[in-house]
Amino acid sequence: xxxxxxxxxxxxxxxxxxxxxxxxxxxxxxxxxxxxxxxxxxxxxxxxxxxxxxxxxxxxxxxxxxxxxxxxxxxxxxxxxxxxxxxxxxxxxxxxxxxxxxxxxxxxxxxxxxxxxxxxxxxxxxxxxxxxxxxxxxxxxxxxxxxxxxxxxxxxxxxxxxxxxxxxxxxxxxxxxxxxxxxxxxxxxxxxxxxxxxxxxxxxxxxxxxxxxxxxxxxxxxxxxxxxxxxxxxxxxxxxxxxxxxxxxxxxxxxxxxxxxxxxxxxxxxxxxxxxxxxxxxxxxxxxxxxxxxxxxxxxxxxxxxxxxxxxxxxxxxxxxxxxxxxxxxxxxxxxxxxxxxxxxxxxxxxxxxxxxxxxxxxx
Numbered sequence: 001x002x003x004x005x006x007x008x009x010x011x012x013x014x015x016x017x018x019x020x021x022x023x024x025x026x027x028x029x030x031x032x033x034x035x036x037x038x039x040x041x042x043x044x045x046x047x048x049x050x051x052x053x054x055x056x057x058x059x060x061x062x063x064x065x066x067x068x069x070x071x072x073x074x075x076x077x078x079x080x081x082x083x084x085x086x087x088x089x090x091x092x093x094x095x096x097x098x099x100x101x102x103x104x105x106x107x108x109x110x111x112x113x114x115x116x117x118x119x120x121x122x123x124x125x126x127x128x129x130x131x132x133x134x135x136x137x138x139x140x141x142x143x144x145x146x147x148x149x150x151x152x153x154x155x156x157x158x159x160x161x162x163x164x165x166x167x168x169x170x171x172x173x174x175x176x177x178x179x180x181x182x183x184x185x186x187x188x189x190x191x192x193x194x195x196x197x198x199x200x201x202x203x204x205x206x207x208x209x210x211x212x213x214x215x216x217x218x219x220x221x222x223x224x225x226x227x228x229x230x231x232x233x234x235x236x237x238x239x240x241x242x243x244x245x246x247x248x249x250x251x252x253x254x255x256x257x258x259x260x261x262x263x264x265x266x267x268x269x270x271x272x273x274x275x276x277x278x279x280x281x282x283x284x285x286x287x288x289x290x291x292x293x294x295x296x297x298x299x300x301x302x303x304x305x306x307x308x309x310x311x312x313x314x315x316x317x318x319x320x321x322x323x324x325x326x327x328x329x330x331x332x333x334x335x336x337x338x339x340x341x342x343x344x345x346x347x348x349x350x351x352x353x354x355x356x357x358x359x360x361x362x363x364x
Contacts, residue, residue: 003208003209003212004051004208004212004216007051007054011050013046013047013050014047014050014051015047016043016044016046016047017044017047017048017051019040019043019044019047020044020047020048020223020227022040022044023037023040023041023043023044023227023230024226024230026040027230034233034234034237034238035234035237035238035241037230037231037233037234038231038234038235038238040230041227041228041230041231041234041257042231042257044223044227045224045227045228045231045257045260045261046260048220048223048224048227048261049224049260049261049263049264050264051216051220052216052217052220052221052224052261052264052265054208054216054268055208055212055213055214055216055217055220056213056217056265058207058208058209058210058212058213059210059213059214059217077103077262077285077288077289077292077293080099080100080103080254080255080258080259080289080293081293081296081297082225082228082229083099083228083229083231083232083254083258084096084099084100084293084297085297085300085304086229086232086233087099087232087250088297088300088301088304088305088309089304089305091305091306091307092246093305093309094246094247094250095236095246095247095249095250095254096250096297096309097250097309097313097314097317098246098247098248098249098250098251098254098317099250099251099254099255099258100289100290100293100294100297100313101250101251101313101317101318101320101321102250102251102252102254102255103254103255103258103259103285103286103289103293104140104143104286104289104290104321104324105251105255105320105321105324105349105352106252106255106256106259106349107255107259107262107282107283107285107286107289108140108282108283108286108324108325108327108328109324109327109328109345109346109348109349109352110256110263110346110349111259111262111263111266111281111282111285112266112278112279112282112283112328112331112342112345113341113342113343113344113345113346113348113349114263114266114267114342114346115266115267115269115270115275115278115279115282115342116270116275116331116337116338116339116341116342116345117339117342117343117346118267118270118271118342119270119271119273119275119278119337119339119342120337120338120339120340120341120342121339122271122273123273124338125336125337125338126270126273126275126336126337126338127275127335127336127337128275128276128278128279128332128335128336128337129276129279129335130332130333130334130335131194132187132276132279132280133279133283133328133332133335134329134332134333135183135186135187136279136280136283136284136286136287136328137283137325137328137329137332139179139180139183139287139290139291140283140286140287140290140321140324140325140328141325141329142176142179142291143176143287143290143291143294143321144290144318144321144322144325146172146175146176146311147290147311147313147318147321148318148322149168149172150165150168150169150172150310150311150312150313151312151313151314151315151318153165153168153312165310165312166308166310168310168311169298169309169310169311169312170298170299170308172295172311173294173295173296173298173299173311174295174299176290176291176292176294176295177291177292177295177296179291180287180288180291180292183287183291220261221261224260224261228257228258231254231257232254235249235253235254235257236249239253244357245360245361247314247356247360247361248356248357248360251317251356252353252356252357259285262281262282262285265277265281266278266281266282269281275337279332283328283332286324286328290321294311297309298310298311314361316355316356316361317361320352323348324348324349324352327345327348331344331345
């Protein structure tokens with residue numbers, strides 16, 4: 001516990017941890033104070049993300065950046081999964097689908113672009129393993145193809161289109177999970193040497209003991225998930241006050257706050273010239289959401305949802321995911337990055353965000 005307490009004492013951002021118990025008390029005492037709960041939940045997630053970042057870097061120092069990035073993406077995506085499960089049980093499928101598509105686009109464009117920008121501002125030129133980036137981009141492309149099919153069937157003028165869409169979505173969910181599992185086997189087992197990280201030009205601080213790091217990862221992830229539940233409940237009411245739709249809230253707001261923990265780790269890794277870790281978190285998280293989280297939600301909807309959920313997204317969402325995937329494939333092809341590459345990627349994300357806010361999709 002010594003290194004953890006020392007980090008909290010010397011890092012002013014972590015002093016915001018006092019907001020964690022406050023938000024729980026506020027949720028119990030004044031559950032209708034949505035604006036206050038929204039602000040408190042954001043303030044609570046920020047320091048938790050910082051702790052998760054430090055713990056993940058300590059684990060990555062022991063396991064390597066590829067496995068470290070996968071671990072961070074997995075734990076970070078638990079937040080999105082918990083948020084989606086809460087909305088799933090309430091039958092808010094528009095919010096669920098928007099959060100899925102938004103998380104994919106946010107991780108692929110915002111997290112990756114900001115990592116390139118922040119790393120490039122400190123280092124003139126950075127390198128990363130492009131084989132790993134190509135694999136993750138390939139998995140994302142597979143998921144995009146899968147998302148296109150239910151939307152195409154839904155456009156058919158047929159009374160059986162709904163039943164066919166549901167059956168296809170269920171089959172695709174199983175197929176995507178299998179594909180994701182085989183991708184892990186390929187990158188972490190059979191061809192592990194291909195995906196080893198690049199050499200780092202900068203030495204890192206002494207990492208935490210592996211036991212403390214893993215315990216912190218587990219504990220903080222649970223707290224982030226609990227705080228995120230309060231956040232998603234309050235943000236919907238706040239959205240109504242600002243005139244935002246459920247699609248915008250899920251696609252932009254929930255995706256940004258839900259991915260705060262992963263972003264903290266990715267940005268910190270980029271600043272320390274560990275771009276393999278940043279790219280692994282950004283693209284690994286996006287592909288994990290597309291090939292694992294989304295299919296799991298389809299399967300779980302048969303158990304906890306008022307009706308089964310399908311993989312039919314509104315056309316704009318599918319187009320944004322496809323363009324985000326193509327952008328990621330384009331900018332990671334060389335295995336090198338500079339700050340302006342990050343600017344270009346972030347501008348693509350801003351185009352999507354502005355379009356979605358000004359012209360919300362016509363979905364139920």
